[in-house]
Amino acid sequence: MAAGIIIDDVTKVFPPNVVALKNVSLKIKPGEFFVVLGPSGSGKTTLLRIIAGLEVPTKGRVIIGDEVVVDANEGIYVEPRDRNIGMVFQNWALYPHMTAYDNIAFPLRIKKLPKDEIDKRVREVAEALEISDLLYRKPAHMSGGQQQRVAVARALVKQPNVLLLDEPFSNLDARIRITAREFVRELQKNLGITTILVTHDQADAFAVGDRIMILKSGIAQQIGPPEELYGKPANVFIAGFIGDPPMNLFKLKIDHPLIDTLNVKGYITKHGNIVYVGIRPDEAIASTSLENAHFIGKVILVEYVGSRRYAKVNILNEISMRVLAEENIRDGDEVRIYVKKLHLFNSNGKRICTINP
Amino acid sequence: MISFKTKMIIAYTVLVLLTFFWMLPFYVALVTSLKSHEETYTTNVLQPPSAANIIPWFIAWSRVSRAFINSILVSIPATFLCVLAGTLAGYYLSRFVSKVNRLLFFLIAIATFIPYQILLIPMTMFLSTVGIMGTHLSFIITYTILLSPWATLISAAFFLAIPKELEEAAQIDGASPVQSFFKIVLPVALPGIISTTIIIFMSIWNEFLFAVTLSTSPIIRTIQPEVANLRGTTTVAWNTLMAGSLIAILPPLVITLALGKYFIRGLLAGALKGVR
Numbered sequence: 001m002a003a004g005i006i007i008d009d010v011t012k013v014f015p016p017n018v019v020a021l022k023n024v025s026l027k028i029k030p031g032e033f034f035v036v037l038g039p040s041g042s043g044k045t046t047l048l049r050i051i052a053g054l055e056v057p058t059k060g061r062v063i064i065g066d067e068v069v070v071d072a073n074e075g076i077y078v079e080p081r082d083r084n085i086g087m088v089f090q091n092w093a094l095y096p097h098m099t100a101y102d103n104i105a106f107p108l109r110i111k112k113l114p115k116d117e118i119d120k121r122v123r124e125v126a127e128a129l130e131i132s133d134l135l136y137r138k139p140a141h142m143s144g145g146q147q148q149r150v151a152v153a154r155a156l157v158k159q160p161n162v163l164l165l166d167e168p169f170s171n172l173d174a175r176i177r178i179t180a181r182e183f184v185r186e187l188q189k190n191l192g193i194t195t196i197l198v199t200h201d202q203a204d205a206f207a208v209g210d211r212i213m214i215l216k217s218g219i220a221q222q223i224g225p226p227e228e229l230y231g232k233p234a235n236v237f238i239a240g241f242i243g244d245p246p247m248n249l250f251k252l253k254i255d256h257p258l259i260d261t262l263n264v265k266g267y268i269t270k271h272g273n274i275v276y277v278g279i280r281p282d283e284a285i286a287s288t289s290l291e292n293a294h295f296i297g298k299v300i301l302v303e304y305v306g307s308r309r310y311a312k313v314n315i316l317n318e319i320s321m322r323v324l325a326e327e328n329i330r331d332g333d334e335v336r337i338y339v340k341k342l343h344l345f346n347s348n349g350k351r352i353c354t355i356n357p
Numbered sequence: 358m359i360s361f362k363t364k365m366i367i368a369y370t371v372l373v374l375l376t377f378f379w380m381l382p383f384y385v386a387l388v389t390s391l392k393s394h395e396e397t398y399t400t401n402v403l404q405p406p407s408a409a410n411i412i413p414w415f416i417a418w419s420r421v422s423r424a425f426i427n428s429i430l431v432s433i434p435a436t437f438l439c440v441l442a443g444t445l446a447g448y449y450l451s452r453f454v455s456k457v458n459r460l461l462f463f464l465i466a467i468a469t470f471i472p473y474q475i476l477l478i479p480m481t482m483f484l485s486t487v488g489i490m491g492t493h494l495s496f497i498i499t500y501t502i503l504l505s506p507w508a509t510l511i512s513a514a515f516f517l518a519i520p521k522e523l524e525e526a527a528q529i530d531g532a533s534p535v536q537s538f539f540k541i542v543l544p545v546a547l548p549g550i551i552s553t554t555i556i557i558f559m560s561i562w563n564e565f566l567f568a569v570t571l572s573t574s575p576i577i578r579t580i581q582p583e584v585a586n587l588r589g590t591t592t593v594a595w596n597t598l599m600a601g602s603l604i605a606i607l608p609p610l611v612i613t614l615a616l617g618k619y620f621i622r623g624l625l626a627g628a629l630k631g632v633r
Contacts, residue, residue, distance in 0.1 A: 093522035
């Protein structure tokens, strides 16, 4: 049965005084695919390990289904083996001396299930993960993608309430990665199992997540579906972190000419003298022939990011930003720039609003 | 630019030469052990015997057989104790990192660097005070004390090469710490443990200084000092001495040939990524 998870005010301090997580609270619905996204050292793996029971929080509690699995204040701690979770480690942690079959059967053998029941379930899960023909190979004789599937099969074979994935795609090369993401996503949807995935790669997060939590220095920054994180970033950190190529962010005084040009003074007067203005490269366009452009700039260079073409332009002789480029634009051109959407943040980096200038 | 073929020819020439020089003493020992007493003095050491003469082997065996058995009675328990203590300590020190453990590790490393000759007199004084000089037990205790730090260091290196995620995965898969140790850690570490066993066994078997000192009577004497005694008193009986030496290297040789596969895998385990 898929179970919901409640993380209640969890703090983790590693001795002497490294704060890995600070007052993190969140609720994961049964059957949800939840992603924890953050740069390295943000505490995301620690959070996953606390849910698994491999670490104990310094403060707070974790509830899986309707069972409190850990409560630092009450001194409750349920061993990982009693939590009925499946976990896939970053390096997959397959047992090197066992074949794929024995790896997958291991959790069931520990439970002392009857032999034919074990065999039936191993073959079922192997079928679902399309690894039936690898069952008698050892991990050393499998590709990265195959090892990953065996690791997922081992995590799923005991029909856990929760599936935990720690950077499952980071050891795969770019091409397999895309299929692996689709595969994990489909599998999760078919099984309806509550899943938490931890990653530093926003492409992973956006590809699979129903909801995403952004973690920075152990503090939850924003929790929401991908479109919300992209469309309404809660602060400057998220604005800069999410999106590829990254958002153009400017820290401007309120009397800066750009504020006038963009006509946003009305939104920010009560937020002090300094604001952050963010413009996504995809939400502004440089052209030689726009009627209603916001400002004029000079193209420094034109580049491809993914399949799109961007121009790095210099405006007002002091600010440079990256915007979508029309096809005919070349280095050194004078261009007119139109901004479709911009994001405003106060001097503390907190979101004010998103507007269409 | 040297071609691949030339490189291979050079490499093999060097290897063959090295093997030749390494095998030469063994060859000399073998042919000498099959020569008659006169022949050992009249012929060149490299020259094969005119007729194979196995009498020196019988003489040597009759003189070293008791010491041979003594050595087995001492080496096997001492190796077992060293490997047992070493793997347990090595596992603990490699898995539970703390300030105290780091200090312990450091002290154990230092213990292995002390020239062991220094311990000769204190150790014999200790053994005679306890009153077990001249027993098999004195050898077993001495070798366990001398070599368990080595066993700890070597096996800690092997355990360090096993990713801790393997044990965490076993934990999540439902295994208790004991199950996880016996079903996952031990089988994965087995090549390492076997290598440790071979190294420790050979060190004990080949040890000479303590063996001479602790062999207070012929009844208790072990193989290395007994082989040294084969030399004879007036003239050196080279053929018997060589036959005795060859008998003395048999156990380490047999063990290495039987377990060599694991030995090499174990030695490589720390060097290569991923444990096979």
